[in-house]
Amino acid sequence: MIDRTLLALRQIPRILSIAGTDPTGGAGIQADLKSIAANGGYGMAVVSALVAQNTRGVRSVHIPPIAFLREQLNAVSDDVTIDAVKIGMLAQLDVITEVRDWLSRCRPPLVVLDPVMVATSGDRLLDPAAEQALRDLILQVDLVTPNVPELAILLGERPAANWAEALEQGKRLSDSTGATVLVKGGHLNETSCPDALVNTNGRLAQSVVEVALPRIRTTNTHGTGCSLSSAMATVQARTGDWAQSLAEVKDWLQDALAHADELGVGQGNGPIHHFHRLFADSAGTSPIPAGSAAFSSTPTFSSTLWRDVELTRLQIFDLPFITDLGSGTLAEEDFSYYLAQDALYLGTYASVLARASELAPTASAQCFLADSAARCRDVELELHRSWLGQQPEPSEAGPVTTGYLEHLLAAGAAGNYAVLLAALLPCFWLYANVGDRLHAAYLSRTETAAHPYAAWLETYSDEEFAAATKQAIALTDDVAATASNAERAAMRQAFATSARFELDFFDAPRQLVRA
Numbered sequence: 001m002i003d004r005t006l007l008a009l010r011q012i013p014r015i016l017s018i019a020g021t022d023p024t025g026g027a028g029i030q031a032d033l034k035s036i037a038a039n040g041g042y043g044m045a046v047v048s049a050l051v052a053q054n055t056r057g058v059r060s061v062h063i064p065p066i067a068f069l070r071e072q073l074n075a076v077s078d079d080v081t082i083d084a085v086k087i088g089m090l091a092q093l094d095v096i097t098e099v100r101d102w103l104s105r106c107r108p109p110l111v112v113l114d115p116v117m118v119a120t121s122g123d124r125l126l127d128p129a130a131e132q133a134l135r136d137l138i139l140q141v142d143l144v145t146p147n148v149p150e151l152a153i154l155l156g157e158r159p160a161a162n163w164a165e166a167l168e169q170g171k172r173l174s175d176s177t178g179a180t181v182l183v184k185g186g187h188l189n190e191t192s193c194p195d196a197l198v199n200t201n202g203r204l205a206q207s208v209v210e211v212a213l214p215r216i217r218t219t220n221t222h223g224t225g226c227s228l229s230s231a232m233a234t235v236q237a238r239t240g241d242w243a244q245s246l247a248e249v250k251d252w253l254q255d256a257l258a259h260a261d262e263l264g265v266g267q268g269n270g271p272i273h274h275f276h277r278l279f280a281d282s283a284g285t286s287p288i289p290a291g292s293a294a295f296s297s298t299p300t301f302s303s304t305l306w307r308d309v310e311l312t313r314l315q316i317f318d319l320p321f322i323t324d325l326g327s328g329t330l331a332e333e334d335f336s337y338y339l340a341q342d343a344l345y346l347g348t349y350a351s352v353l354a355r356a357s358e359l360a361p362t363a364s365a366q367c368f369l370a371d372s373a374a375r376c377r378d379v380e381l382e383l384h385r386s387w388l389g390q391q392p393e394p395s396e397a398g399p400v401t402t403g404y405l406e407h408l409l410a411a412g413a414a415g416n417y418a419v420l421l422a423a424l425l426p427c428f429w430l431y432a433n434v435g436d437r438l439h440a441a442y443l444s445r446t447e448t449a450a451h452p453y454a455a456w457l458e459t460y461s462d463e464e465f466a467a468a469t470k471q472a473i474a475l476t477d478d479v480a481a482t483a484s485n486a487e488r489a490a491m492r493q494a495f496a497t498s499a500r501f502e503l504d505f506f507d508a509p510r511q512l513v514r515a
């Protein structure tokens, strides 16, 4: 393997995709370019194969002359410094050989290989006679991203029947090649969609780094593998940290899948929505930082806060409470417990917002926080009117609610406005993020059976709340701009603690109702 210890990180990395085409834009090189851009990179493309395909299947494949592939590769590398390469469909032996020789000559600092063999539609995209050459190519790459069937073919084994077997296969592939293997759970029929980076040669802090997120109910998954691998190349070239790259990319891909059905492209397995965040950001409805804030060379303070809690956020989405709420299988008593605790929480949260309003340095911040406190009371009352009316309400706050409120009340009592605002922010931001995803997943349901939490999910994503979240984020950035280093550190601490409480809050019904 090429020694890539001297990877130069770049804010807008220049990423070359070498892959086949998809004229409907969902997979292959078209998906790669979208994915690279959506993740903050500059995309370049060398076409290895022209594929006449659509969302329903592959019709034919045309491989341009190998000399022309060489011309394309050299045209790029003779002129542009390449920060990372993503390799997708290579189709046949002579294409693999040409790409391998070019890699040996150019030695790009980072190479990700998606060993494309068969399309979602079942059509073959790699000549079986070229499988050994593709295996050998892994020796020249940093990351290889096989799906479950591809992993089996690369090892000459049977496909893994479950996640534990897939991980074992990932370890064997990493053992024998030295590359890091991104084992993907998309093809396993489990409710969760786990992915894991596996390296048995000490190149990661742990030999397995896993990120699991709920499976999204959509048939529009065309090109997820292409998009994932090119996003990994892009984010890794920017951050230099594989585990962080996987967390960031999974988070992005989840939204792209959750909003895939909005595109309405084709009659088969349609594409994912690569630019969902950008569109939501320009519409003013994005609950998360997108575009400039996320990729800027001077990241905003709030995007640092958001990254600090990346793992906590992903853990929220994998909680049984959230997945069961989405699928409608959540036990009624768990839901009631959550709502009752939420109502108790909101009452005090509103008082802490009012306290922040007293401390706020500007009239507009005072108004916004006082207004938010009033809205919070409205939501609390509405909860009682529409959901809790018939339910016996617990008279006492549970341990998580108590812990969370003590944390907020302590920040209010300490009287530092900046730290208090940071402690209050996760309740806006994480709630908006969870709401956005659950709502999108709810809208994309294809089953006609009644959903027991339909009324709740229908109102979960609210544009006004998204706008308020944006304002709370902006206020936090404003105050951080003039805060001391010690205050900024305390803000990060307060934000991360509240985020942790948000996670525990969603998990409390399972922990306590079942205890």
Ligand SMILES: Nc1ncnc2c1ncn2[C@@H]1O[C@H](COP(=O)(O)OP(=O)(O)OP(=O)(O)O)[C@@H](O)[C@H]1O
Pocket (backbone or CB within 6 Å): 119, 120, 146, 147, 148, 184, 185, 186, 187, 193, 194, 195, 213, 214, 215, 216, 217, 218, 221, 222, 223, 224, 225, 226, 228, 253, 254, 257
């Ligand atoms: N329904 C889903 N919900 C959430 N994540 C998914 C879903 N389907 C696939 N993924 C994720 O998409 C990525 C691609 O996974 P998959 O195992 O499907 O690879 P692939 O077969 O190479 O993709 P492709 O669909 O492009 O062939 C992984 O991160 C996987 O976890």
Ligand SMILES: Cc1ncc(COP(=O)(O)O)c(N)n1
Pocket (backbone or CB within 6 Å): 019, 020, 021, 022, 027, 028, 029, 051, 053, 088, 089, 116, 118, 119, 120, 121, 125, 221, 222, 223, 224, 225, 226
């Ligand atoms: C050019 C090209 N490359 C890769 C894929 C695999 O993507 P999927 O498995 O989602 O069809 C594809 N269909 N076309």
